[in-house]
Amino acid sequence: MSFTRLLAVARKEVIQILRDSRSLAIVVIMPVTLMLLFGYGVNLDLKGLPVYVYDRDGSQQSQDLLKRFQASEYFHVVRVVNDYPAITRALDDGHAKMGIVIPWDFSSQLGQGGPVQVQALVDGTDDNTANVLIGYAQAVVQGYSTEIQLNWLRGRGQSIQPALVSVETRTWYNEDLESSAFIVPGVLALVMSVIGAFLTSLTIAREWERGSMEQLISTPVSAMEIMLGKLAPYFVLGMFDVIVCAVIAIYWFQVPFRGSYITLLVSSALFLMVVLSLGFFISVLAKNQFAACQIALLVTFLPAFLLSGFLFSIEQMPVALRWITSVVPARYYVSLLKKIFLKGTPTAMLYADLIPLTVFALVLALLATRSFHKRLE
Amino acid sequence: MPEQETSVAVENLVKRFGDFVAVDRINLDIRKGEVFGFLGPNGAGKSTTIRMLCGLLKPTSGRARVAGYDVAREPEAVRQNIGYMSQKFSLYNDLKVIENIRLFAGLYSVTPGKLKERIEWALAMANLKGRENLITGTLPGGWKQRLALGCAVLHKPPIIFLDEPTSGVDPISRRQFWDLIHQMAEEGVTVFVTTHYMEEAEYCNRLALIFRGKIVALGTPSELKRDAMKGELLLIECEPLGSAVEALQSAPDVMDAAVFGNALHLVVPDADAAVPRMEKYLANHGIVVSRIEKIRPSLEDVFVSLTTARDAGEERTA
Numbered sequence: 001m002s003f004t005r006l007l008a009v010a011r012k013e014v015i016q017i018l019r020d021s022r023s024l025a026i027v028v029i030m031p032v033t034l035m036l037l038f039g040y041g042v043n044l045d046l047k048g049l050p051v052y053v054y055d056r057d058g059s060q061q062s063q064d065l066l067k068r069f070q071a072s073e074y075f076h077v078v079r080v081v082n083d084y085p086a087i088t089r090a091l092d093d094g095h096a097k098m099g100i101v102i103p104w105d106f107s108s109q110l111g112q113g114g115p116v117q118v119q120a121l122v123d124g125t126d127d128n129t130a131n132v133l134i135g136y137a138q139a140v141v142q143g144y145s146t147e148i149q150l151n152w153l154r155g156r157g158q159s160i161q162p163a164l165v166s167v168e169t170r171t172w173y174n175e176d177l178e179s180s181a182f183i184v185p186g187v188l189a190l191v192m193s194v195i196g197a198f199l200t201s202l203t204i205a206r207e208w209e210r211g212s213m214e215q216l217i218s219t220p221v222s223a224m225e226i227m228l229g230k231l232a233p234y235f236v237l238g239m240f241d242v243i244v245c246a247v248i249a250i251y252w253f254q255v256p257f258r259g260s261y262i263t264l265l266v267s268s269a270l271f272l273m274v275v276l277s278l279g280f281f282i283s284v285l286a287k288n289q290f291a292a293c294q295i296a297l298l299v300t301f302l303p304a305f306l307l308s309g310f311l312f313s314i315e316q317m318p319v320a321l322r323w324i325t326s327v328v329p330a331r332y333y334v335s336l337l338k339k340i341f342l343k344g345t346p347t348a349m350l351y352a353d354l355i356p357l358t359v360f361a362l363v364l365a366l367l368a369t370r371s372f373h374k375r376l377e
Numbered sequence: 378m379p380e381q382e383t384s385v386a387v388e389n390l391v392k393r394f395g396d397f398v399a400v401d402r403i404n405l406d407i408r409k410g411e412v413f414g415f416l417g418p419n420g421a422g423k424s425t426t427i428r429m430l431c432g433l434l435k436p437t438s439g440r441a442r443v444a445g446y447d448v449a450r451e452p453e454a455v456r457q458n459i460g461y462m463s464q465k466f467s468l469y470n471d472l473k474v475i476e477n478i479r480l481f482a483g484l485y486s487v488t489p490g491k492l493k494e495r496i497e498w499a500l501a502m503a504n505l506k507g508r509e510n511l512i513t514g515t516l517p518g519g520w521k522q523r524l525a526l527g528c529a530v531l532h533k534p535p536i537i538f539l540d541e542p543t544s545g546v547d548p549i550s551r552r553q554f555w556d557l558i559h560q561m562a563e564e565g566v567t568v569f570v571t572t573h574y575m576e577e578a579e580y581c582n583r584l585a586l587i588f589r590g591k592i593v594a595l596g597t598p599s600e601l602k603r604d605a606m607k608g609e610l611l612l613i614e615c616e617p618l619g620s621a622v623e624a625l626q627s628a629p630d631v632m633d634a635a636v637f638g639n640a641l642h643l644v645v646p647d648a649d650a651a652v653p654r655m656e657k658y659l660a661n662h663g664i665v666v667s668r669i670e671k672i673r674p675s676l677e678d679v680f681v682s683l684t685t686a687r688d689a690g691e692e693r694t695a
Contacts, residue, residue, distance in 0.1 A: 008483020012472065019471050211465030218431050218461040219484040220453065374452065376433045 005221045009229025016203070017233060026199055031191045031241045035248045038187045039180050042311065046132045048076040052087050052096040055080060059107035065118070065144050069100065074136045087121060097123045098133050110148065173256075173342040181256065184249045185337040186310035189330045190301065191245055192268065195238045196275025197282065197300040198293055204230060204283035205292035217374040227372060231276045235269075238276075242268040249341070258344025267340070267354065270361045271333040275300050277364035284371045304330035309338075329360040382409040383442075384536050384567035385430060390439035392425050392590075399425040401590035402439065407569060407583075409535070412562045414581030415571040416680070422590040423571040424464055427540050430569070431461045444536055460529035460537040464544070464571075468525050470514030474505050477513055477528055485532035499527035502557065519550025526557060530566075537561070539570040543577065555580050575677045586680055593683045598676060605679045607686065608632050609648035613641040614668040615659060624662040630654070633685055637677075640668075644682055 017023050051069065055062050069075045078096060081087060087099035099121040103109075109116035120137050124130040207213040216226060246264065249255045279296055286292040304310065307321070308330035314322055325331045332353040339345040339353070347354075387405035391398070400422045407413045415423050428434040430443055432452025441448045444458035468477045478499050487495050500506045503524040505516075513521065522542055530537055539558075543551045555577065558568050562582075570581070578584055579598050586594040586601070594605040615621050621641060625634040630651060633644040645651040648671035659666050674682075 002486060004483055004486050008480050011483070012469065012476070012480045015476055016469070016471055211463055212469060214433065214463045214465065215461070216484070218433060218456060218459075218463070219481070220456045220486065221484045222453075374433070375435060376428060377435065 001222065001224060006225045006229045006232075009216075009221065009226055010232045013203070013230050013233045017237070023199060023203070027195065027237050027241065030194055031187075031245050032248065034187050034190055035184065035245055035252075038190075039184050039248075039253045042179070042183055046129055046136075047073055049074060049097045049129070049133060050078045050095060051075045052090045052099045053077055053080045054082070054084060054087050054099065054101045056104040057102050057106035061107040061110055062102045065102065065106075065141070066100075068140050068144055069137075072136065072140055074132075075140075091121060091123050094123070097129065098137065100137075113152075180253050181342060182338070183311065184253050184255050185341040186308065186334045187249075188242060188245050188268065188337055189271065189304045189308055189310060189334050191241050192238055192271050192333075193275050193300040193304045193330065195234060195241055196272050197279035197296040200231060200234050200276055200279035201283040201286070201292040201296040202289055204280060205286055205289045208283070208287040209289055214376060217376075223372045223374050224369060227280060227369060231280060234276060235272055238272040239265070239268065255341055257341050259340030260347060263347045263350065264337075264340050267333060267336040267350075267357065270354070270357045271329065273361035274329045274333075274357070274364055277361070277368040280368040281364070281371050284368075300330070303328040304334075307331065308334040310334050326356075329357060329364075332357040332360075383407070384409045384411070384444060385413075385569060386440075386442045387430075388440045390426070390429060390441050391437045392422075392429060392434060393437045398590050400429070403585075403587070403590075403592050405585060405592075405595075407567060409567050410562055410565045412558060412568045412570065412580070412582045414578050414584040415569065415587060416573065416575075416578045416584055416676075417571075417587035418573060418684075421587045423587060424540055426587070427461075427538050427569065427571060430455075431459060431538055432456060458534055458536060460526075460532070460534040462522075462525050462529050462537075462539045462542050464540040468513050468521060468528065470512070472513055473510050474500075474503075474513055474516070474524060475509035477524065478531070481528040482531050487531055495531050499524070499531060502527045517550075518546045519553065522546055522550070522554055523557065526554070530561070535565070536567045536569065539568065541571055541573070543572065543574070551577070575675070575680070578676050584676075586683060588684050588687060591687075593687060594679065601679050602674050602676060606644070606674050606682050608644040608646050608682075609651075610672050610674045610678055611643040611645060611648050611651060611655065612637075612668070612670055612672045613643060613655065613659075613666060614639070615641065615664050615666045617664070620662070621659060621664045624659070624664065625655075628655070628658050633682060635681055635685075642672075642678055642681075644678075 017027070053066055053069075055066065066077065070077050075098075079090070081090075084101070087096070087101065090096035091099055101119040101121070103116065103118070106116055106118070118141060120134070122130050122133050204213075207216065217223075221229075242265065246257070250257050278300055282295045282299070283292045286295055306312065307314075307325045307328045309325070310330070314325050314331065317325065336350060336353045336357070339350060383406060385405060385407040387403060389402045389404060390400055391402055392400040403426065405413075415426065417423050425434065429436050430441055430448055432448045432455045436449055443455045446454040446458070448455050469480070472480065475496070478496050482492055482495060500509065503520060503526075505511075505520065505524060513524070516524070526537075526539070526542065543554055546554065551574075558570065559580070562568055572578060581598065583597050584595070584601060585592050586605075594601055596604065613621070618636060618639070618641065622634050622636060625631050625641070625643060630645055631643060632646070635642050643651075643655070645655075652669055652671070656666055656669060
């Protein structure tokens with residue numbers, strides 16, 4: 001290994017990156033854009049869902065119930081209507097996610113001790129939203145119902161505990177249940193995939209396409225020197241973006257950071273090794289820019305997006321998919337990120353993720369070096 | 378004598394890509410300080426041969442030694458001793474002139490002590506002194522080729538391989554480029570150069586004509602012109618050309634007839650004897666001959682004659 005030759009390749013690569021506005025844009029603008037996009041755009045919290053109300057009773061009691069809906073941060077009562085078709089229309093054209101219909105005998109039935117039913121029409125196109133809506137609606141109505149019962153009992157001079165058994169919840173790690181805290185750390189895995197695999201596979205495939213690789217391998221520079229020289233600048237850029245993203249996450253999105261900065265950097269370095277090796281391997285196989293970047297997105301970005309636990313919880317996936325995620329390196333990185341940011345898990349307890357990630361990094365780096373020969377076949 | 382030292386020795390070298398035989402059992406022996414030309418049409422196997430000699434392609438069979446090293450078993454030792462200019466490539470266009478030179482100096486491990494002298498040398502050679510900071514992509518083709526050559530020989534290799542170095546370069550720059558090649562050959566560097574320009578072939582000390590993977594002729598340009606052709610050459614200027622070619626192709630004793638510019642080149646066993654007979658033959662066919670004489674063949678005649686002979690041979694065996 002000659003340091004002079006390695007340095008010559010690396011210096012050339014740095015000059016080319018600095019002179020190419022497109023790769024600079026990817027390095028600087030892409031991480032910020034992705035952070036903002038996922039930090040603001042993807043909101044898994046369901047708040048202020050639009051609700052239409054048709055109150056056929058118009059009594060004091062029915063208004064009390066509706067006030068409870070209005071008071072909840074999960075619902076936003078958009079409009080009170082006077083007929084049934086207005087609710088149907090609102091659901092049809094998406095102006096409302098839920099319609100609440102209070103029957104004309106609501107207060108009179110309650111006066112007689114019930115039971116009475118309130119109808120909730122739910123837009124089920126998005127099953128997740130629908131389930132959450134139903135849950136919230138039941139909780140609101142349940143609360144109202146309990147209060148009436150208590151008042152009724154008190155009126156008869158009896159006093160009982162509101163409930164004998166209750167759950168007292170305390171949410172750890174993401175106390176405010178903000179989905180940005182859950183999502184934003186995982187964006188790092190996407191950014192690394194783009195820098196590590198997409199960008200590098202492009203630049204190496206470009207050398208094959210333009211014939212400059214042929215010129216390079218005709219010189220005494222070794223395969224290892226070419227690989228390290230070409231990848232080193234992207235490693236530095238990747239680590240730079242780790243810091244940029246962490247700063248945005250912590251200071252802009254106020255995501256708690258409870259772990260160690262060193263563990264964050266080590267995990268990121270390992271994941272960068274994974275994606276850089278993959279990017280290099282792909283470009284050696286594909287040798288043309290279009291194919292290389294398509295494959296790179298397919299094997300790094302997509303799994304990092306869908307199968308890493310970044311947005312969709314791995315525990316809730318079908319068994320077959322869960323098995324597949326165990327060979328998705330991004331899965332371990334995302335898991336590490338969430339633990340480092342939100343839980344502050346001590347490094348000693350992160351081995352379940354760190355070891356597989358290290359194994360992937362070493363195996364893929366070996367694969368990349370083995371795949372590249374100084375030959376044209 | 379050092380001139381007799383062998384730089385490149387090729388024995389029965391074969392390269393197959395699937396069923397296609399790109400290079401078919403070629404043999405070469407190139408001496409130190411020689412400018413050796415490899416002439417042939419596109420797809421004849423020129424680049425494949427040069428890539429095998431640079432250790433970039435593994436030969437299917439046969440052996441090749443460059444600077445004493447086996448290209449299949451010791452490609453790295455070969456690369457220490459050669460400079461190579463590939464056909465497709467002319468430096469990194471987005472780098473400055475000086476940055477390209479520094480890159481190759483680094484790749485060839487030019488020592489810091491010699492770096493300044495070699496950079497100056499390359500700049501002088503490419504006539505780019507004072508233009509170090511130009512972006513390479515903005516240079517005219519001829520300058521770029523000279524700079525590329527300069528970069529390929531920064532480490533003073535004893536052998537250089539140039540794959541169609543002057544394709545797409547204007548004639549004056551081409552001439553200047555060949556002056557550089559000869560300058561280096563005088564200093565003892567062996568130059569292996571491929572081309573499909575016939576006039577460039579004349580600048581080589583020795584030539585190999587390659588056609589469909591086979592070497593069909595080998596020698597100095599004058600040897601080739603004298604010996605390689607079977608038969609002698611007649612030049613005929615006549616009217617109309619088209620029907621003359623048609624008539625002559627079936628004439629007795631005519632080995633080949635082809636149009637060269639506004640005249641015909643005719644290959645016959647004995648030119649002097651053929652002149653009166655051809656005049657008569659053409660007159661019988663109603664063709665007006667304004668000029669008929671024996672001429673010395675050019676390399677192009679040799680090449681056309683050798684390749685058509687081969688075509689005819691293959692058609693017969695097919």
